[in-house]
Amino acid sequence: MREQYGSAGVGAVVVLTLLNILWAGANPAALMMMRHHRPEWVAAFRFIGAAALLWMLLTLPQVRRALASQFPRTLPHFLLAAGIGFFGVPTAYICYFWGTKLGTATEATLLVSSSPIFYAILARLFLGERFPREKTLGILLGVIGVWVIVNKGLLLREFSGATLGNLLVLAGVLTESVNVVVAKSLAMRYSGVALLTIEASFAAIALTTVSLLFAGAPNLNWTPSDFWMWFYLTVVCTVFAFSVWFYLMERAPVGAMGVTIFAQTPAAAFIGYFLLKEQLHPTIWIGAGLIVGGILSASRIPRRDSSLRSNDSKF
Secondary structure (H helix, E strand, O other), rough: HHHHHHOOOHHHHHHHHHHHEEEEOHHHHHHHEEEOOHHHHHHHHHHHHHHHHHHHHHHHHHHHHHHHHHHHOHHHHHHHHHHHHHHHHHHEEEEEEHHHHOOHHHHHHHHHHOHHHHHHHHHHHOOOOOOOOOHHHHHHHHHHHHHHHHHHHOOOOOOOOOHHHHHHHHHHHHHHHHHHHHHHHHHOOHHEEEEEEHHHHHHHHHHHHHHHHHOOOOOOOHHHHHHHHHHHHHHHHHHHHHHHHHHHHHOOHHHHHHHHHHHHHHHHHHHHHHOOOOOOOOHHHHHHHHHHHHHHOOOOOOOOHHHHHHHHOOO
């Protein structure tokens, strides 16, 4: 386990699993907010709040002193972080929220759980992380699982609004996978919280602009439920969870971190069925099983490779 999670240690597994259980509630919370607000504004509200809270933290002298030197110090690196926030984050979350609105929160969350498959491919292509042959089977299983959930079977019988919603969620997964892998290259140099502050700020600007252009003025008449769902999305899922995620990203490989996302599968099923009363189509279980199996297979380290690393560590 230590070989996969680097200096983050075995304890990172527990923390990452808990984070993914928290994230499993993000799409259901967004769906509840979308009863009164457009998807674009739900995404905008989330990152406006996150950016405001992060900048408020930076007003504290202790936090400012700790992070002042950890912001990107070169213009290309700053622009890269800003670009992720301005283009990548809004694209991913508009796809997520519109996809959830057209489909179901359960299917959306299960599709999001396939992201480690794409992390593994992108981390190999752009970060040079190891890609043993065992990952091939895992990737194929994961892709088949995604296909089954999107189509509700091996064959597409009808292209419905739910199908379009699932495709939008999948587009969000692909976009966020690129965001994560690119951010990993920055997290190895700078503070994750500093990067999150930059990304959330530019995401807030972009999402507010998009919302005003395509969704009109926001609905400012919030119910108590709207506020608590916003609090969960902003404080719990973004400021807290992503701060910890970025912190661990500085210390562990992206591919290994993604394995713990399978914790979203049972959490998504529980939330969708018991809290949102969503129907669980039989293909959901088949697709979820294939995705989880694919993730576990893709993350497996061959024994020979493991022993080599162990021998290397003695030197």
